[in-house]
Amino acid sequence: MFWQRGVRYVLTIFFFGVALSNLHAAPVQEFVLDNGLKVLLLEDHKSPAVTFQVWYRVGGRNEKDGKSGLAHFLEHMMFKGTPSTGPEEYSRIIAKNGGRSNAFTSSDMTVYFATMSREKIGIELDLEADRMANALLGEQYFEPEKKVIQEERRLRTEDNPGSALSEVTGAVAFMIHPYRRPVVGWMEDIQRLTRQDLVDFHKLYYAPNNAFIVVVGDFSTDEIMPKIRAAFGKVSRGAEAPKVSVQEPEQQGERRAILKKEAELPFLLLFYHAPNLQNADSFALEVLSVVLAGGRSSRLYHELVYEKRLVRGVDADYSRVSVDPMGFSITAQLLLGIQPANVEREIYGLLEKLKSELITDRELQKSKNQIEAAFIFDQDSIFGQAMKIGYYEVTGGWRQLNAYLDGIRKVTREDIQRVARQYLDADRRTVGTLIPTKGQ
Amino acid sequence: MTPKRTVLSNGMVLLTSEQRTLPMVSIELLVDAGSAHESAPQAGLANLTAKLLTYGTKRRSAVQINETLDFIGASLETACAQDTASLSMTVLKKDLGTGLELLADVLTQPAFPQPEIDRQKQAIIATIRATEENPGAVAGKAFAAALFPQSPYGRPVEGTEASVKALQQKNLQDFFARYYRPNRSIIAVVGDVSEQEIASLLETALRSWSKGEPSAVATAPVKIGSSKLVRMNKDLTQANIIMGHIGVARGNSDYYAVQVMNYVLGGGGFSSRVMDSIRNERGLAYSVYSFFAAERSHGTFEFVMQTKNETAMEAIRIGNDEIRRMREEPVSDQELNDAKDYLIGSFPLRFDTNRKVASFLAQVEYFKLGLDYPDRYPDLIRSVNGEEVLRVAKQYLHPEMLITVIVGNLKKIAEK
Numbered sequence: 017m018f019w020q021r022g023v024r025y026v027l028t029i030f031f032f033g034v035a036l037s038n039l040h041a042a043p044v045q046e047f048v049l050d051n052g053l054k055v056l057l058l059e060d061h062k063s064p065a066v067t068f069q070v071w072y073r074v075g076g077r078n079e080k081d082g083k084s085g086l087a088h089f090l091e092h093m094m095f096k097g098t099p100s101t102g103p104e105e106y107s108r109i110i111a112k113n114g115g116r117s118n119a120f121t122s123s124d125m126t127v128y129f130a131t132m133s134r135e136k137i138g139i140e141l142d143l144e145a146d147r148m149a150n151a152l153l154g155e156q157y158f159e160p161e162k163k164v165i166q167e168e169r170r171l172r173t174e175d176n177p178g179s180a181l182s183e184v185t186g187a188v189a190f191m192i193h194p195y196r197r198p199v200v201g202w203m204e205d206i207q208r209l210t211r212q213d214l215v216d217f218h219k220l221y222y223a224p225n226n227a228f229i230v231v232v233g234d235f236s237t238d239e240i241m242p243k244i245r246a247a248f249g250k251v252s253r254g255a256e257a258p259k260v261s262v263q264e265p266e267q268q269g270e271r272r273a274i275l276k277k278e279a280e281l282p283f284l285l286l287f288y289h290a291p292n293l294q295n296a297d298s299f300a301l302e303v304l305s306v307v308l309a310g311g312r313s314s315r316l317y318h319e320l321v322y323e324k325r326l327v328r329g330v331d332a333d334y335s336r337v338s339v340d341p342m343g344f345s346i347t348a349q350l351l352l353g354i355q356p357a358n359v360e361r362e363i364y365g366l367l368e369k370l371k372s373e374l375i376t377d378r379e380l381q382k383s384k385n386q387i388e389a390a391f392i393f394d395q396d397s398i399f400g401q402a403m404k405i406g407y408y409e410v411t412g413g414w415r416q417l418n419a420y421l422d423g424i425r426k427v428t429r430e431d432i433q434r435v436a437r438q439y440l441d442a443d444r445r446t447v448g449t450l451i452p453t454k455g456q
Numbered sequence: 457m458t459p460k461r462t463v464l465s466n467g468m469v470l471l472t473s474e475q476r477t478l479p480m481v482s483i484e485l486l487v488d489a490g491s492a493h494e495s496a497p498q499a500g501l502a503n504l505t506a507k508l509l510t511y512g513t514k515r516r517s518a519v520q521i522n523e524t525l526d527f528i529g530a531s532l533e534t535a536c537a538q539d540t541a542s543l544s545m546t547v548l549k550k551d552l553g554t555g556l557e558l559l560a561d562v563l564t565q566p567a568f569p570q571p572e573i574d575r576q577k578q579a580i581i582a583t584i585r586a587t588e589e590n591p592g593a594v595a596g597k598a599f600a601a602a603l604f605p606q607s608p609y610g611r612p613v614e615g616t617e618a619s620v621k622a623l624q625q626k627n628l629q630d631f632f633a634r635y636y637r638p639n640r641s642i643i644a645v646v647g648d649v650s651e652q653e654i655a656s657l658l659e660t661a662l663r664s665w666s667k668g669e670p671s672a673v674a675t676a677p678v679k680i681g682s683s684k685l686v687r688m689n690k691d692l693t694q695a696n697i698i699m700g701h702i703g704v705a706r707g708n709s710d711y712y713a714v715q716v717m718n719y720v721l722g723g724g725g726f727s728s729r730v731m732d733s734i735r736n737e738r739g740l741a742y743s744v745y746s747f748f749a750a751e752r753s754h755g756t757f758e759f760v761m762q763t764k765n766e767t768a769m770e771a772i773r774i775g776n777d778e779i780r781r782m783r784e785e786p787v788s789d790q791e792l793n794d795a796k797d798y799l800i801g802s803f804p805l806r807f808d809t810n811r812k813v814a815s816f817l818a819q820v821e822y823f824k825l826g827l828d829y830p831d832r833y834p835d836l837i838r839s840v841n842g843e844e845v846l847r848v849a850k851q852y853l854h855p856e857m858l859i860t861v862i863v864g865n866l867k868k869i870a871e872k
Contacts, residue, residue: 062477063808095726104736107726112794114801131805163739170693171742171762177589278691280585311526313519322518325575328582351582382527389529389548392480396809 044405044414045237047244051253052225055244056405056414058232060398066137066233067399069129070144071406073228074221076123076199077260077339083213085201088121089165090214090222094128095119096157098150103157106143113139123195124339125410131399134234138243145247148222158211166207169200177279177450178349185448188273189287193264195342223254228409232402264289264341271446276453281328282350283450284359290334290344290439293412298336299423300431301344301439306383307375307432308332308346308366313382315366316346326354326362337407344439356449370436374429387424459817459827460651464659467639467667471817471827472651475810479549481647483559484814486822488671489635490539492608497622500615504576504623505631506536509543511572513565518572521558530555532562536613539674539751540822541636546811549648553657560661563636568628581617591696592762595863598686599698602859603756607677637668644817646810674753676705686861687869695768695864699775701857703748703755706823712836713844714748714852719795720787720845721778721853722746722759727794730778734761740771748852752823757852765868772860779858782849786842800834 047055079086097103110117115132117140128147130140173179183198190196201209229248231240267289290301309316309332316330327348335342348359394400408414459473491502510532511518525532528551535542543563547555587593597612604610614620645654680702704714715723722730722745734744744761759779763771787795807813807830820829862869 060477062475064804065808104726104732108794111725111727111802112797114798114803114805116802116805131808133801133804136801157736160737160739164735164742167694167740167763168742170764174693175591280588281582312522313526318519318522321579322575325578328579328586349582349586351578352585378527382523385527386529392478392548393546395478396480396482396811398808 044417046414047241049224049245049249051249051251052223053248053251054228054409055241056228056230056409057235057237057240058230058401058405059235059237060232060401061234063398064133064234065131065398066134066231066235067129067131067402068137068140068144069127069230069402069406070148071228071230071410072126072222073124073226073410074217074257075121075125076197077194078221078258079194079197082205083209084197084205085165085199086209086213086217087126088200089162089206089209090153090217091119091121091126091128092161092165093153093157093214094147094151096154096161097152098146099152100146100150101143103154106147109143110140115140121199123199125406127406129399129402131233137235137240141243142247145251148224148227148248149251151218151222153211153214153218155211158214162206162209165200166203169203169206173198173200174203177275177277177452178283180277181273181275181283181285181448181450184273184275185285185287185446188271188448189267189289189343189446190264193262193340194260195264195340219254221257223257224248224251225253226257228406230402230406230409232405233398260340262340267444267446269443273446273448274451275448276451279450279452281352282354282356282452284348284350284356285448286346286360286363287446287448288344288440289341289444291341292338293336293416295341296423297431297435297438300427300435301334302336303380303383303387303424303427304370304432304435305332305334305344306386307370307379310383310386315370316348316363319366320348320359320362324362325351326359327351337411339411356451360447364442367436367440371433371440375432377429380427380429380432384424384427388421391421461821461827462651462655464638464655464662466662466665467637468658468662469642469821470651470655470658471642471644471821472649472654473646473813473817474650475647475813478810479648480810481547481549481552481555481645481649482810482814483543483545483547483643483645484811484818485543485559485563485641485643486540486818487542487636488539488640489541489631490537491611491613492538492674493635494608494631496606496608496611497619498627499611499619500580500613501623501627501631502541502635503536503613503615504573504580504620505628506534506541507576507580508568508572508628509534509562509566511576512567512569513561514567515565516561518569521562524554524558528554532558538609538613542818544811544815552649556657556661560665564662564665566632568625568632570625573623573625573628577620577623580614580620584612584614584617584620591690591692591694591863592760594688594690595696595698595861598688598861598863599700599758599859602681602684602686602861603700603702604677605679605681607679609677609754634668638662638665639667640671642818642821644814644821646814646817674751676753681859683857684859686859687866688861688863689866690863692864693764694762695765695862695869696762697768697772697775698758698760698861699772699779699858700756700758701854701859703757704750704852705753705755706750707752708750708755710844710848710852711750713840713848715799716792716795716837716840717782717787717845717849717852718746718748719799720791721782724795724798727798729781730759730761730775733778734771734774738774740767740774765865768862768864768869772862776855776858779853780855783846783853783855786846789842792840792842792845796837796840799837803830803833
């Protein structure tokens, strides 16, 4: 559902709950061009590569009913050329210059990126500026690409029981907010999208003042800024993109979604509406997710996987970094012969315990240690660092990154208890259950 | 820092690369203890042994190990493949001592407690079931079984439900005692630590670990499956297709020419021929690619795609045509140069994190490529020419030998 994204091609992206360090890395530098394009730079010279990313502040969240999948479809069509590059030539040019490139769309953003050597990164920069302004979205490529996207939906959602369950649960948890729609789009919507939809969407959202650039890696600011100004400076400012101001009404009572599908093991998804990083409680919720499922010694893992042997795996995922509030979810894949209702009861029991008893000092410290360590490990990757800067910029401004560790350190045992009581409440919950059926 | 290689007194090979930018250390340890060392009735033994390492030692319970690791925010994972088992650790520099002590403990003193064996057997059986939900993995298993009948390379590493159930504590202890030995192991350490420092820490931590029977020369699968069609019915919207056959071993002198050739065919992402003909032109698939996977003793060639059931046969036909065309026509100069430029130019991107460097160094040692491999790689690729590409296509692509696996809704596939 919410964290699910359409990707141009299968790739692994680290999805994370934690943020970039101000510990060792050089600070992020911010520049804004006259046309409104923001540029965020972070020099990191530990490996000879640069990752260059263009972030558009548009995603599934900006689509209208009946047009789901539009942002993602446009992402695919952005590879079909401009007056100066042929269809799919972008990828070939990057590859033959030793680079790796891709793109993805989520509810909140659409991102294009390449990682290349310092000497070659200028090529990527020019190509991105070109397609920001001049993408052709050629009519003759529209129908074949529609089929590709439908295959993508079949591969990643329809034939994947876990993500099919996420989709259904998301559609029940949100009634009016666009987070209820899958990023890849409903099959029927994809079928009905037209090229004109794409052209209009591109015109509305793909402008320098609705985008920003993130560059991380082995470059020098003095060298790259003039190149960025030269390439992107000539793209003209667009009209202000329409704002999405839909607010999901408060949920008043549990909702349930059941999906029956060919699968082997039942799967359970408990989704609770929760605030995002705009709310100070988000730090405590972040720590709470680690108390529940960070490592094998965490509460859910230890009880459900290890002691009681009810589930194969369990996770807690808090969507802290999102434009609008999303939620806090707990997922579990059950062992053979275990009833979902049993597992639900066990999880609720563990949550009740968090609400009635304070966690220990050691448990709090352990969770914070895990977050801080992960935070440093994440800096191992320039791509991962760029992703984090981008996520924060889209959702709350990149400067919020610097407040992250301090916020985590200040969380108390009482905070954990309070947010567990407030947000992991049955009335805010949607329970999704996958019931395996046998094939024909 | 330039990587260094040394052999510890217990016979273990240590590779290091000092990276002082971040206060962290990544460790990758390979042991010649994969599933190729087990017999058919004991399928899953190597995997279960590797799994149990972190579930209790003579001094620590599984719970204590978990608690210690989580408190320092470190990760310690075990995995098992056909040739090797591996342990991977990432730890903050300040906790390196604690981390190494744990690593050494699980590596040399596992206790294989019966309750933990029972737990992990149940978990593995659930994994076997869960894998059935992944059509690509189902196809992959069927392909391996058809290509390497009666060979450990044809069996899934995790074994079968029946074989896992039958495994005994004694089997694990024996397997461990025989195969987990320092002179069968490679450790790569990358991060905020010097070679000297880590070598001395490891000498101390692993002083009780003694040499055993050295690694044998890897033996290739004896029997190779011939061309056939394997069809498996599942209620899916897509047919998951693998076509393939035997490939080349890592040490084959044609390995690099084969990689260039495969880049043009299906290895080159959006630059490959099959991406053009199957995805871009016809919209038949989202994901379509080919690869030559190379092990010490053998290799495989696989062509993989998913398309809606109704277009399965059409996509297979085009895939076959593309494989044939590689053998019949020389690649264009542009295709050749694009492939070589990508392989050479993107090579350094493979090591853009400490973890990737650690895993790469261990592989370099395992395949005996030499620490100068990154320096030699550009020339190895540069020297490949068009005639060689055509020659290796003729030599290593065999349309008449293709094993084709289709997992999908067979009724809908057959209607077309």
